[in-house]
Amino acid sequence: MAEFQTVPCTPEITGVLLDCSTDSALLGWAYAEEAVSYTATAQSGDEQTATCNTNLTNCQLLELACGQTYTVTLRASDGQCDSFQSTSVKVSSVPCPPQAVVSQVNCLANSARVEWEASSGVDSYTVQAMSMEGDVAGCKTDGNVCSISDLICGSTYNISVNAISNECNVSESAIIQMQTVPCVPEQLEANMDCDSGSVSVSWEPSNGATSYTAVAQGNGGYASSCNSSDTSCQFPELLCGLSYSITVQASDDVCNSADSSAVQLNTLLCEPQNVSAQMECGSNAGLVSWEQGELVSSYLVRAVSPDGHRTQCDSNTTSCRLPSMHCGQQYNLTVTAQDGSCDNSNAYLTLQSVPCNPSNVQASLQCLSNSAAVTWERASGAVLYQAVGTTDGGHQAMCNNSQTHCDLSGLQCGQTYNVTVVSKDNTCSSVDSDTAHVRTAPCPSQDVAVDVQCAAGSMMVTWSANPNAESFHVMAVTSGSTDLSCDSRGHPIRTGCSIENLPCGHLYSVTVTSIRGGCKSKVSGAVAASSAPCVPQNAKGSLDCISNSVWVSWDASTGAQTYTVLANGGGGVNSTCTTSSTACNVPDLACGTQYTFHVTAVNTHCQSSPSNTFQIET
Structure with missing residues (x-):
């Protein structure tokens, strides 16, 4: 009877264990009858193959390609024949590490969008971001995009993506770095130089910042900005008299931080506008007015005259009065807008005070014209003078001149005129000068009567009393003969005198002239009188x-x-x-x-x- 050896029995795989750290699979099976060795084969769908040979009941499939699903079979061998192929089992290799990882910062949210190419054999991904300071953030996803939130500002993060399967989570991508949004600047301080009006702002350094932009936003929409790579900058040409809200933003090459907390600053007050000044002539005070300016709490007006006098007034409205100004001075006025911080926004103008009143006023009567010559000394600030003479009865005469003299004409006879002079400029008149007095010539004598004493060859001339006369002169004028006269003077003064030795046969025109202080009145009305006719x-x-x-x-x-x-x-x-x-x-x-x-x-x-x-x- 012949004997022969049958083929080994077909082995039966009892288990496959994936080793994630070595990218290998440990295969185990039960002993197959007549087998002296075994050959395991792992075949992937894209023709990746791994094998192992052993005389044991396990072996390790090495260098499995990542991201593959392998079909694993086993054959037993007795040295001559191989058994039939075992029933296959499936095993998935370690997922491939994610490739082409990129990140993009969301500047507004201070988050990061991380994206990569999808890997084979992956069930999910985890993204890890670790800052240089040790802060860890991450996200998970089944896709190839993930957003990381709550990142620390101004930090550099190391970002990696880990591909995860049911068996493994060791497939980590290459590390990339990402800079987060710069931190918001803190501890802002804004200062203004009162002399120049320039405004500067400073702050503490912000992590991640390479430059800064400061913005001053004024009410009414006015804005200005300045840029700096340092921690301070100066605003050019901010508008005067505005309240600005100032913020600072930190920047790098990609992002701008959120605005810092705002600080408020009022710029240098504007110069007072539409400033005018005029004298209150009666009170010798100056009234200064202006337009109300923004942010102004009060105004100060200072006045200095050439004679060294200083006066001032202040107001929280749009005008104030400068009291007790010296006469005849051109004051230099400074109107300052004040806010309690910088009080050097000034407007300048001049104001001519009320002219001084003339001094050393003198009045003298000019007899021939029955006018009064008035003189005075020049008064400071005067461009014109006006002299006024007034009687107790209310009659007035006046004259004007830019020089220091003028004549009062049209004076009434027999009156005492009280003469004062005022100085004038284009706006005001001074107070009256001291009073000078001038007495005009007497009025012509009234009620002149002539009584001819025929037998005596004389005439008695009489008239009404005239209290303004110191003496009287009577003239009897005739043609063809010598004029005759008589005078009345002394105390008490008589109101009549007699002309003696009248030649016969003459018709006389008799007048009386009142005299006082060397001035004569106009002659009285003439009265006709005749001497006795000559003897036939x-x-x-x-x-x-x-x-x-x-x-x-x-x-x-x-x-x-x-x-x-x-x-x-x-x-x-x-x-x-x-x-x-x-x-x-x-x-x-x-x-x-x-x-x-x-x-x-x-x-x-x-x-x-x-x-x-x-x-x-x-």
Whole structure:
């Protein structure tokens, strides 16, 4: 009987154990009859193969390709024949490490988006981010994108992605580095230089920052910014009189941090606008006004004059009064806006104070023109002067001049004028000067009357009393002869005087002039008066026997208006005739009677002495 050896029995795989750390699989099986060795084969879908040979009931499949699912079979051998292939088992290798890992910072959220290429044999991924300071953050996902939140600002993170399967979690990617958003700047301080008005801001260094941007946001939308790689910067040309909110943002090459906490700062106040000044003429105070400025708590006005006087006022409104300003000074005014911080925003202007009142005022009467010459000394600040003379009765005369003199004309006679002078500029008048007094010429004499003393050859001239006169001068003016006069003076003064030795036959125009202090009044109204007519000369007569009358003739007498012829027959027998010519017929003479004839000249005021006599008998 022949004997032969049958093929070994087919082995049965009892287990496969994956070793994640070595990328190998430990295969185990039960002993197969007649087997002296075994060969295990692992075949992947993309033709990756691993084998192991052993005379034991286990062996290790080494250098399995990552991310593969292997089909593992086993054959037993007796040295001549191999058994049938065992029933296959499946084993998955270690997942492949993720490749092409990239990260992108979300600057606003301070998170990171991590992305990679998908790996084979992976069930899920974990992302780990570790900062240089030891902070750890991460995320998990079934896909190939994951977001890491709550990162520490200003840090450098080492980021890796680990591919995980059911058996292994050792497939870690290469490490990449990522810089998080710079930290928000802290401890901001803003300062203003009151002299220049420039504003600077400083802060503590921020982790991760390579540069900084400071922004000053003003109310009304006005904004300014400055950049720095240091921890301070200065704003150029911020607008005056605004409240700015200042923030700082830290930056690197990728991100900007969030804005820092804001600090508030008021810029240098604007210069006061629309500033004007004018004098309150009556009070000698200056009223200064302006427009209300933003952020201003109060205003200070200072005034300095050329004579060294200083005065000031302050206000929290839009005007104030500068008291007790010296007259005649051009003050330099400084209007300062104040906020209690920087008080050097100034506006400048000038103000001319009220002119000084003139001094050493003098007034003298100019007799011929009945005006008063007024003089004074020049007053500071005056561009024009006005002199006013006022009587107690209210009559006024005034004159103006830019020089230091003028004449008051049109003065009333017999008055005392109180004279004052004021200085003027384009706005104000000074107070009145000290008062000077001037007394005008007396008024013309009134109620002039003339009483001719015919027999004495004189005239008595009288007039009403004139208290403003110290003396009177009477003139009797005639033609063809010497003018006559008389004066009245002394204490008490008389209101009449007599002109003696009047020559016969003259018509006089009589006036009276009042005199005081060397000044004469206008002459009074003229009064006509006549001296006695001259005595008729060469009187003679002739008898008319038929009518028993006598024709009498004579030479004309100076000053005569009419003539009267008287025939005196004695015993009361008389006869007369009157005529304005130089001959007259005396009628109704008694017969046989001897008459004595004479002629008398007559005018309005007087009659002359009788002419020479002659006798005729009828």
